[in-house]
Amino acid sequence: MIDKTCLKAEIAGIKLKNPVMTASGTFGYGQEYAPFVDLNRLGAIILKGITLKPKRGNPPPRVIETPSGMLNAIGLQNVGVEVLIKEKLPYFKKFNTPVIINISGDTIEEYLELTRRLGEVSKEMGVAGLEVNISCPNVKKGGMAWGTDAKATYEIVSSIRKVTALPLIVKLTPNVTDIKIIAQAAEEAGADALSLINTLMGMVVDIDSRRPKLANVSGGLSGPAVKPVALWMVWQVFQTVNIPIIGIGGMIKVEDALEFIIAGARAIEIGTANFVNPRVTIEIIEGIEKYLIENNIKDITKLVGSMKI
Numbered sequence: 001m002i003d004k005t006c007l008k009a010e011i012a013g014i015k016l017k018n019p020v021m022t023a024s025g026t027f028g029y030g031q032e033y034a035p036f037v038d039l040n041r042l043g044a045i046i047l048k049g050i051t052l053k054p055k056r057g058n059p060p061p062r063v064i065e066t067p068s069g070m071l072n073a074i075g076l077q078n079v080g081v082e083v084l085i086k087e088k089l090p091y092f093k094k095f096n097t098p099v100i101i102n103i104s105g106d107t108i109e110e111y112l113e114l115t116r117r118l119g120e121v122s123k124e125m126g127v128a129g130l131e132v133n134i135s136c137p138n139v140k141k142g143g144m145a146w147g148t149d150a151k152a153t154y155e156i157v158s159s160i161r162k163v164t165a166l167p168l169i170v171k172l173t174p175n176v177t178d179i180k181i182i183a184q185a186a187e188e189a190g191a192d193a194l195s196l197i198n199t200l201m202g203m204v205v206d207i208d209s210r211r212p213k214l215a216n217v218s219g220g221l222s223g224p225a226v227k228p229v230a231l232w233m234v235w236q237v238f239q240t241v242n243i244p245i246i247g248i249g250g251m252i253k254v255e256d257a258l259e260f261i262i263a264g265a266r267a268i269e270i271g272t273a274n275f276v277n278p279r280v281t282i283e284i285i286e287g288i289e290k291y292l293i294e295n296n297i298k299d300i301t302k303l304v305g306s307m308k309i
């Protein structure tokens with residue numbers, strides 16, 4: 001049995017101490033979790049989705065628990081990029097963990113302006129890369145509309161590619177017939193990596209009032225309920241593209257994370273589980289290390305996509 005193992009990963013040129021990141025929208029602006037998690041131990045921190053201007057999001061109720069998961073329709077509530085730069089990013093200077101910014105917009109122009117602005121401050125504020133959300137199901141304009149169409153995916157990703165040299169991770173929606181086609185379009189358009197999945201669309205009805213339980217009617221399903229869907233999509237995309245894949249969806253324990261890595265994810269993002277157990281990311285990092293040691297695997301990269309068929 002080995003006593004030392006290598007957990008390092010590289011995604012889109014971003015060097016990670018380990019493959020465990022936080023999923024956008026489930027870890028706030030990072031600071032909120034600092035009492036529970038040593039942020040220096042994380043592979044990377046992906047912040048709550050940001051738009052050019054502040055957004056109030058959807059009216060409440062906008063979160064509801066479902067069997068083995070939750071539905072949310074937050075609607076990208078956020079402080080806007082200028083407040084992010086002035087008030088949120090300086091906090092991370094004392095940590096050595098890469099910070100990745102998840103970006104959204106209603107129009108291509110908005111994505112481009114946001115990308116340019118973050119590019120301008122990236123060195124000074126330590127922006128390691130961008131995760132482009134073309135998959136948000138809870139907004140009226142933009143959002144998922146890009147990620148459900150291969151042409152639109154190509155158009156938005158190639159436009160963003162032209163205005164930045166920052167590492168680009170494109171986040172895909174599972175609300176499609178064939179995710180491989182969308183993944184291919186993003187790769188051809190210049191994505192450095194893909195992350196998947198965002199939430200699956202769903203709905204809950206209150207039988208007394210006969211109204212939907214979410215004010216937005218529909219919401220995005222996340223948590224353990226989506227894990228088999230996410231895994232299946234990671235595996236399909238792994239067989240289709242040459243760029244690295246970040247697995248997301250329903251992971252709550254180390255075994256879940258290992259399944260994603262074996263199915264082809266070079267890194268993973270932990271989302272909804274943070275709400276239940278704020279220390280889950282650290283527990284998963286420690287669990288992966290233990291698994292590698294026990295299975296005599298010196299380097300985690302050997303495990304990526306090692307599924308036997």
Ligand SMILES: Cc1cc2nc3c(=O)[nH]c(=O)nc-3n(C[C@H](O)[C@H](O)[C@H](O)COP(=O)(O)O)c2cc1C
Nearest residue numbers: 023024025049072133197198222223249250271272
């Ligand atoms: C409350 C909430 C807010 C989210 N906000 C964002 C967001 O701003 N941008 C984004 O790309 N994904 C967002 N997501 C999606 C998650 O990052 C993740 O892709 C999804 O929840 C699946 O992972 P999970 O099952 O581990 O939560 C959000 C999810 C939840 C539950």
